[in-house]
Amino acid sequence: MYKVYGAVASRALRVIWMLEEIGQPYELFQIKPNSAEALALNPSGKIPVLVDGDAVLTDSVAIMTYLADKHHTLTYPAGTVERAHQDALIHTLLDEFDAVLWTAARHHAFLPEELRLPGISDSLKWEFERNLERFAKRFTGPFLQGDKMTIADILCVHCLGWAKGAGFPLENETMNNYARTLRERDAYKRSLAQMG
Structure with a gap:
């Protein structure tokens, strides 16, 4: 299950909405930017952060691109x-x-x-x-x-x-x-x- 760190009223909404669209299970941890939790995951303190197993991914667009490519949805294939x-x-x-x-x-x-x-x-x-x-x-x-x-x-x-x-x-x-x-x-x- 994916773990999403960030507040809904932030760029984290992009990742949450995407996960809802593609029907992937996730757990949401509502944290604020620059909080101790955010800084532990991302040295810049920015949210959202997606944790997939041992991988810690940052930046909403990078996360969405990763999810789209991984699940072959909401995207077109690379090289097209x-x-x-x-x-x-x-x-x-x-x-x-x-x-x-x-x-x-x-x-x-x-x-x-x-x-x-x-x-x-x-x-x-x-x-x-x-x-x-x-x-x-x-x-x-x-x-x-x-x-x-x-x-x-x-x-x-x-x-x-x-x-x-x-x-x-x-x-x-x-x-x-x-x-x-x-x-x-x-x-x-x-x-x-x-x-x-």
């Missing part, structure tokens, strides 16, 4: 054009959504007070909105790669939820409808139900 497109989507989401949101979060709460730039949020919100509009232009649905759900969808919907919670502009109806539909999935609802 579809996998290259999937990887491109993931890198775009990490660069244009996740990184922008994380920069805003750091300047809002995580950096030392003297290093925070309060005015940076306006430029980050502008950048996020521009990135979202550009991203929506490539969307054909119902998933990011057409008819097949992949780990890129989990990453995208998590980032859109994060943006909503952080007060970022989410005016694009195409992406709002997409995220709303995926949040109706039973696996997603079971994941959120574990919020502690």
Whole structure:
């Protein structure tokens, strides 16, 4: 059985949701970043962490990729054009959504007070909105790669939820409808139900 370490209200949701989607048993240990438990598993103190036997894996996207490859689901096979497109989507989401949101979060709460730039949020919100509009232009649905759900969808919907919670502009109806539909999935609802 997999062991997942991290809070549901964090990037750990990506891993929990994926495990729910693929029907793999896991035990969830709700820990906070930089806690003694997190630091014992990951020297950076970041969550999530997945323990699979003796293997300790970090970074939500690396964990999702590992699980997808191991269980042959929510992914395309390595070496295919579809996998290259999937990887491109993931890198775009990490660069244009996740990184922008994380920069805003750091300047809002995580950096030392003297290093925070309060005015940076306006430029980050502008950048996020521009990135979202550009991203929506490539969307054909119902998933990011057409008819097949992949780990890129989990990453995208998590980032859109994060943006909503952080007060970022989410005016694009195409992406709002997409995220709303995926949040109706039973696996997603079971994941959120574990919020502690």
